[in-house]
Amino acid sequence: MIILKAENISKQYRLGLVGTGTISHDLNRWWARVRGKEDPFLKVGSVNDRSTKADSDYVWALRDINFEVKKGEVLGIIGKNGAGKSTLLKILSRVTGPTTGEIKTRGRIASLLEVGTGFHPELTGRENIYLNGAILGMSKAEIRAKEHEIIEFSGCERYVDTPVKRYSSGMRVRLAFAVAAHLEPDILVIDEVLAVGDAEFQKKAIGKMQDISRGDGRTVLFVSHDMNAVSVLTNRVIVLKNGKVDFEGETDEGIKEYLKGENKQLKYKYEGEINKPKIIGAEIKTSLPNNIHEFGKPIKFIFSIGLPYVMEHLALSFQIIDEFSVPITHSWIFDADKDKTREKGNYQFQCIYPNPKLYMGNYSLVVHLSNSRSKEKFDFLDSVCHFKIQMMKTIRSEYHWQKNTCKYIEDVEWDTFKKDEIEKD
Incomplete structure (x- = not known):
């Protein structure tokens, strides 16, 4: 039964303002209803894609x-x-x-x-x-x-x-x-x-x-x-x-x-205005083309952060998740640990796993940017930078014993955390 x-079912919202926004729009809707016509604003509106810049005042959430x-x-x-x-x-x-x-x-x-x-x-x-x-x-x-x-x-x-x-x-x-x-x-x-x-x-x-x-x-x-x-x-x-x-x-x-259906690119890039701390880029350096990484080889992750103002206690962390969204590793840095203050600008961080304990399969990243003291969350990327771990014939047999276990933080080498200014593309 x-x-x-x-x-x-469809649902339309007006961007940036509460309700329809203006008296003229309300009058247009009322006049169309009086005449038995369709709401004129149902004919406009952009697709509900949060990653693209708006090209209309209206968006179809559904x-x-x-x-x-x-x-x-x-x-x-x-x-x-x-x-x-x-x-x-x-x-x-x-x-x-x-x-x-x-x-x-x-x-x-x-x-x-x-x-x-x-x-x-x-x-x-x-x-x-x-x-x-x-x-x-x-x-x-x-x-x-x-x-x-x-x-x-x-x-x-x-x-x-x-x-x-x-x-x-x-x-x-x-x-x-x-x-x-x-x-x-x-x-x-x-x-x-x-x-x-x-x-x-x-x-x-x-x-x-x-x-x-x-x-x-x-x-x-x-x-x-x-x-x-x-x-x-x-x-x-x-x-x-x-x-x-x-x-x-x-x-x-x-x-x-x-x-x-997720983004299968090795790179993530944000294009738009930055009015709060923002993850503007994420990238994986795999050992082979086409998002494929050789089992047992070092793998590098690169993150670009944009700061629109002076920032204390910045916290950047990321997880490697498998194809079922199960977290495998968790790595992070806290500026609070070094009592570090960052000036306005763009920064780049690199993290290297010398010998990742990742078994064959498909993986991606979840990235968080926040304030480690106030716990304010600035940005979040869900399931970006997809890559695949693959066993190659050139790998020696002794690698076969390695299991799909978590990579502990002490095995992760962050690249000195220096203030590394980068230019916007």
């Missing part, structure tokens, strides 16, 4: 999305940052309305879109259980019947009568998930919030979602960048790309399609 159906979900099905929605996943879930949850199209559902929807959504910071955890349950459409009697089970599952029993404003983000997401999962919605919508919880809670939450779908026959819509969680939990996925459906089908094929 079809429990949710999306028909021609464009002509169509799909159906059966009762008891767990549907994964995956895609790059900015592909439209969260916007789609907000429309499905009726947090916001579509610009065009229609959502048809049967039954009650419970949404867990952001940490603490629907929670009041001044109320206690127990009071927020009742508040959040009421928002989800439950009666006080229904909430009371599940109260003890919710508190026990969340693991926050000791603090349940403490105001939520004193909770950590992990405690909030524990309580929020427990409320949404135990109030028996027909459709449970979850957007990446499990990334906040610890490993024990993530395992517990995934088990609960499996019980919800398989045992209770309820439907789950799940958004995550964790391909392991997606592969374990879902039986079908939708891959979004630039606001459109790029793939719909079985989970394994969808994950392969998503990973295949």
Whole structure:
């Protein structure tokens, strides 16, 4: 039985301003509606690609999305940052309305879109259980019947009568998930919030979602960048790309399609204005052409950073991840360790793995730029600079024993961290 159906869902936003932006645009829309004409601004708007410069005041966050979900099905929605996943879930949850199209559902929807959504910071955890349950459409009697089970599952029993404003983000997401999962919605919508919880809670939450779908026959819509969680939990996925459906089908094929669709270039380059610390370039020097690196040979990573002002406590880190987005290594530098201040300008850093313990397969980089003291996040690159480790005939047999283990930080040689000014291309 079809429990949710999306028909021609599109969502348009105006860039840079709230709402339609000007009275003239509102009048044009009103005049078109009075005459029974189509909204004139539905004919304009650029594609939802966050990496390109805007060529219009309007952007289509979603464009002509169509799909159906059966009762008891767990549907994964995956895609790059900015592909439209969260916007789609907000429309499905009726947090916001579509610009065009229609959502048809049967039954009650419970949404867990952001940490603490629907929670009041001044109320206690127990009071927020009742508040959040009421928002989800439950009666006080229904909430009371599940109260003890919710508190026990969340693991926050000791603090349940403490105001939520004193909770950590992990405690909030524990309580929020427990409320949404135990109030028996027909459709449970979850957007990446499990990334906040610890490993024990993530395992517990995934088990609960499996019980919800398989045992209770309820439907789950799940958004995550964790391909392991997606592969374990879902039986079908939708891959979004630039606001459109790029793939719909079985989970394994969808994950392969998503990973295949990523940028396969060895170089990343940012072109645009820099008004905060920015990663303007990332590059890998492989031992062979075509993104291929010979197993056991040294590999070099080069990162270019642009600083629009004087910067203290700069922190640059990167992870090597495999084709399933599982982190293999993690390397970083902290200016705070050297009490270093950097002047305005462009910098280049190099990191060399002399003998990387990377087994044969496909890899890419996740890069972070932040302030190590304030924890402010400046920039983030997800799955860039793809490369492949390959065994060559020239490699001696003694390399065969090496396993796919993490590369410890002491084995990584950063190139002196000197202030290395580089020119913009």
